Amino acid sequence: MMRQRRGTVESDSAEYPHRGSENLGRIRKNAFGYTGEVKRVFVALLVSLVACGPAPEELPPPTRDSGVEFDAGSDAGFDAGAEVDAGVEVDAGVEVDAGVEVDAGTPDAGTPVVDAGPPPVQCTAGGVPGSCLDVAVCTGTRSPTAGLCPGAANIQCCTPRYANACDPNGVVRPNVGLSEDAPDGGCPAGMQRVTTFCIDRYEASLDEVLADGGTRGWPPYFNPGATRVRARSLRGAVPQGYISGTQAAAACAEAGKRLCTDAEWQRACRGPANTLYPYGPTRMAGVCNDARGVHPAVELYGTGAGWIYSHIDSPCLNQLDAGLLRTATKTGCVTPEGVFDLMGNLHEWTADPAGTFRGGFYVDTVINGNGCAYATTAHTVSHWDYSTGFRCCM
Ligand SMILES: [Ca+2]
Secondary structure, three states: OOOOOOOOOOOOHOOOOOOHHHHHHHHHHHHHOOOHHHHHHHHHHHHHHHHOOOOHHHOOOHHHHHOOOHHHHHHOOOHHHHHHHHHHHHHHHHOOHHHHHHHHHHHHHOOOOOOOHHHHHHHHOOEEEEEEOOOOOOOOOEEEEOOOOOOOOEEEEEEEEEOOOOOOOOOOOOOOOOOHHHHHHOOOOOOOEEOEEEEEEEOEEEEEOOOOOOEEEEOOOOOOOOEEEEEEEEOOOOOOOOOOOHHHHHHHHHHHEEEHHHHHHHHHHHOOOOOOEOOEOOOOOOOOOOOOOOOOHHHHHHHHOHHHOOOOOOOOHHHHOOOOOOOOOOOOEEEEOOEOOOOOOOOOOOOOOOOOOOOOOOOOOOOOOOOOHOOOOOOOOOOOOOOOOEEEEO
């Protein structure tokens, strides 16, 4: 079994917790075959692109401003993340729109040879940052949009090719009107009694706490940044991904709860009979949301190239068809005690101060352990990406 090792960066496929399969990992590695020198060039290119990023007025709305480190490098899928991380730390130093700055590098990062030389003029097409390039080189994983660049007609705004019609700046609040289950077993609304503790029955979603004390549903495809948010346990909700361990803990605290300990989380997942899967001792296909055939980043960006794994903050990733599901959609993915989606759908942060998220997600519940034993430990609590969710205990 391949396992992740905290703090190490090797070419072992288990270092890529969000890849759909080992085959996918091999494709990426072969397709981009980085050497240390190439990576240094890439980092230099990325830094230069950040320096030439879009003007503030071109950036997406404030909801994308995380105010926290987007630890993209550690998930980038490169063989030596330490060097890539160095570039991302430069990005993180840009206090506003760290993730967006990372995105700004997307169009060129995939084709560093084509784009070698002076950085091209930056542009934005449909809210997606891109570069002004000759249409002859804007092919494959990218598509051109006319009328957005200076110069000749063949110089057009070249952006990553999205496989769906998702607007990466679109703010949606799909959980409005939902309410938590009635209190039960001495636990608050939306929670389930498990031995000595209570645990959210569902992967958490967020409410934004407004200045007047009121609340409204937070758009679940966006990192909350420094926004005051409160965890909720809602059946039928789009659960909150894109959240760091630190933010998850704060959202639980805002609800009078806390992140589950590793022991609590595993006990809840394994149930009273201590089974490896929430539904029993033997893996059953399709019971939980854990086997999407195509990695969402591969589908969204239309390529398996390594660069896509450093651009896993896109709100569109969790809006692809047959990807993230609303909580308890998989009605059989429940423990005997009544806790849903512990396996698959979204990873779930636990209270480990060193950074652990558990249970796998909608692409994979195998690579870092089977079912309830799945644990990703490659990231600090400041990391977030589309696949990182949580639930609370108390
Ligand atoms: Ca889960």
